Ligand SMILES: Nc1ncnc2c1ncn2[C@@H]1O[C@H](COP(=O)(O)OP(=O)(O)OP(=O)(O)O)[C@@H](O)[C@H]1O
């Protein structure tokens with residue numbers, strides 16, 4: 001493993017058994033993602049993009065193979081250690097934002113800090129700063145339902161990055177947004193990638209977005225890796 | 237997660253679905269209230285019965301008689317103890333000695349005599365007895381009309397209701413409603429009657445000054461009897477007889493004990509003593525010894541027997557009473573807990589519902605780094621918080637119900653002219669115990685939902701739209 005390598009997958013499988021049939025959502029994938037890389041995962045619906053991302057996030061366990069993130073093999077970790085991995089090493093954003101509706105933005109962004117047992121008085125300040133950074137400094141007392149989709153996704157980005165993870169895993173972050181708002185969000189993600197050096201793995205099925213922002217494009221079909229190319233036409 | 241954060245999040249979750257959680261909490265509080273209600277009723281009844289027994293004097297009184305008076309009705313005892321002739325005399329000196337025994341509250345002579353009294357110029361024959369000042373707390377006087385003696389030798393009398401009827405000539409015929417005590421007392425309180433009795437005096441006190449030989453002669457002739465009269469004011473009319481131990485044969489007119497003693501009324505035992513020994517000193521036929529605690533009756537009785545006296549007491553019934561109440565409390569507790577058990581199912585139900593409803597939320601929390609124990613702690617804290625609120629509310633509810641029952645019972649008792657009673661008692665240990673029990677039951681109920689929430693697969697939970 002080189003010092004540059006952030007994520008290493010080796011012959012990773014994730015099979016779902018539905019009665020007698022076996023569904024190979026992820027079927028023997030090996031790849032390596034370097035520190036600070038911006039990678040797009042592409043493929044048609046049902047090709048296993050989300051499944052693969054969840055394995056890297058430690059939300060799910062591989063049926064076989066190795067998932068090594070920052071030197072530790074997630075397959076061997078305890079449930080407790082996996083939770084710690086999700087808390088500290090990775091941040092996640094989703095297509096459907098997944099903010100907690102009963103909490104305002106500040107509380108939502110603060111939540112990972114509670115799990116990390118950060119002091120109360122520090123927490124509010126940190127969450128406030130994170131929200132300011134994504135341009136929501138004036139909306140911190142609003143609940144998610146009072147915000148537009150783009151604003152919710154900004155808040156969820158702030159939450160994903162509050163514990164300063166080395167990796168951001170994004171599952172179709174612009175899937176529910178119009179192209180203008182989507183562009184804003186992508187701009188933010190790129191900014192984090194460039195200023196903080198956060199490694200980005202982003203699932204998308206929009207090739208245009210991948211070509212515009214990602215340094216590298218990985219193609220999946222039926223749970224298998226079918227293409228891996230460096231993006232030459234990336235915009236600066 | 238820190239305990240403070242767990243609590244804060246749990247409380248805000250409870251507030252989010254406030255109706256359902258309050259209903260569950262009310263369910264717990266009804267369970268706790270029923271437990272508190274049942275147990276405090278048991279405790280209240282137990283204390284009431286204990287108080288009654290204590291006040292009745294039935295179980296803490298020992299009647300002491302001299303063996304000299306024995307007419308051989310108890311051969312066995314006679315064989316064990318000293319011969320009747322050797323038994324000490326039951327006089328003032330002996331009474332003082334009895335009062336000095338450990339665990340003895342008081343020892344007073346039993347003074348009673350049959351005599352004639354005149355009221356409204358009509359003669360009545362009745363048993364008159366002396367009553368010690370301590371009898372004031374006897375529950376027979378709880379519902380008395382008028383008042384207790386103003387002091388221990390005032391020329392005052394308390395008469396029983398039956399005697400009041402006789403004085404007024406209002407003995408009810410069969411089938412007729414009995415007149416109330418208040419009605420009977422009204423024309424009698426503050427009125428006086430004349431008591432006629434036979435006083436026993438030493439001859440020398442009659443002659444005033446006499447020399448030693450005269451006194452000796454007086455001793456030999458024992459005493460003389462003169463007829464006396466005394467005016468006594470009626471201060472109280474009682475429905476219940478304080479002389480429970482003697483039942484129907486009890487007196488119907490009571491005088492302050494000191495007054496009755498000072499009258500030196502001739503007693504049957506005087507005659508006997510005069511014929512056998514010729515002692516001029518007053519002796520008592522019986523002395524009542526009251527013990528501090530009903531459980532000490534046995535010890536004190538043994539001590540008195542050692543002094544050579546004969547004793548009589550009703551065996552300690554409080555022990556079997558305590559046993560009865562322990563069983564009653566157990567059953568009441570089980571019935572009370574039943575409601576709490578039903579309430580605990582309510583907690584399980586509410587939390588399982590909350591898990592289904594908050595599936596996605598749990599998934600989100602796990603995705604952003606919550607551990608199993610964080611999620612478990614959250615649901616556990618919610619159950620615990622419902623237990624705390626339910627417990628406090630339940631104790632308050634139980635207490636209120638108890639107050640209402642006390643109030644209702646006393647209205648009822650008053651209407652029937654009984655003294656008021658506290659049938660309901662909530663001791664502090666029950667308050668603390670009930671709240672603690674409620675929390676424990678709630679936490680136990682939270683055990684299953686909490687671990688189920690912790691095991692939830694976040695991928696599934698998030699897929700769920
Ligand atoms: N819990 C499950 N049980 C059975 N099959 C599953 C389960 N989760 C996913 N699958 C299957 O695994 C395959 C890959 O699913 P996945 O969600 O990774 O696809 P995707 O590439 O993210 O698709 P989309 O672009 O629609 O999000 C699909 O065929 C899906 O039906």
Ligand SMILES: [Mg+2]
Pocket residue numbers: 049050051171
């Ligand atoms: Mg997907």
